[in-house]
Amino acid sequence: MSDAPMAFRRSELLHGAWVSWLTFVTLMSVTLVVAAVVSDLVSTIRDGAQPWGVSLLVIALPMALAIGGPVAGLVVLALLPVVAAMARRLARVGSVRVHVAVYASLGAAIGLVACVVWITATGGSWSDLAVFWWGVLTVMAVCAASVAHGWWRAMRRALYPPRRTPHDPDAQAEDALAG
Numbered sequence: 001m002s003d004a005p006m007a008f009r010r011s012e013l014l015h016g017a018w019v020s021w022l023t024f025v026t027l028m029s030v031t032l033v034v035a036a037v038v039s040d041l042v043s044t045i046r047d048g049a050q051p052w053g054v055s056l057l058v059i060a061l062p063m064a065l066a067i068g069g070p071v072a073g074l075v076v077l078a079l080l081p082v083v084a085a086m087a088r089r090l091a092r093v094g095s096v097r098v099h100v101a102v103y104a105s106l107g108a109a110i111g112l113v114a115c116v117v118w119i120t121a122t123g124g125s126w127s128d129l130a131v132f133w134w135g136v137l138t139v140m141a142v143c144a145a146s147v148a149h150g151w152w153r154a155m156r157r158a159l160y161p162p163r164r165t166p167h168d169p170d171a172q173a174e175d176a177l178a179g
Contacts, residue, residue, distance in 0.1 A: 003092065004091040005092070006092070007091045008087050008154070008158060012157060013080070017083070017150060020107075021073055021076045023145070024072050024143065024146035027145060031142055032061055036054045037054060040052070075110065086103075096155070099155070100148050100152065103148045103151040107140075107145065107146055107147030108143060110143045111141070114139060114143070115129060115140075116129065
């Protein structure tokens, strides 16, 4: 058994970062759509109000992608050294569960910090975090899932590389004749 069963290469670290970012942008978009649809359903059922959440997606989704995507990319780049240090410390830990828990916890912490920064930057108060607890938990869950998924994909790619067998009928025919 290897002394470091979860050792990694730089390419795997970068792959995990890319997948984490892509997963975050995808989950952020899906979460916005789901939130808009649920908001419309609840407001229509509760007080018969005119639904407006889905129509706001025309503005909110492009803005979220234009702002959230690049900001998430900068966060990923800024935290690459931290993640690399964590990965080196965890290289000797063979338990996948421990790795998933650590990376999901990192993602949840990133989500919480993002909410605090957003509330502070928009002039909100700390009590806004409590009022919008469901939003904070949603952001934390999306970030946790994104970071854990990025690690998972990088780990799977490192431990189980895809088998590539080139299909070249001419070479196969030549090999058959030669051999």
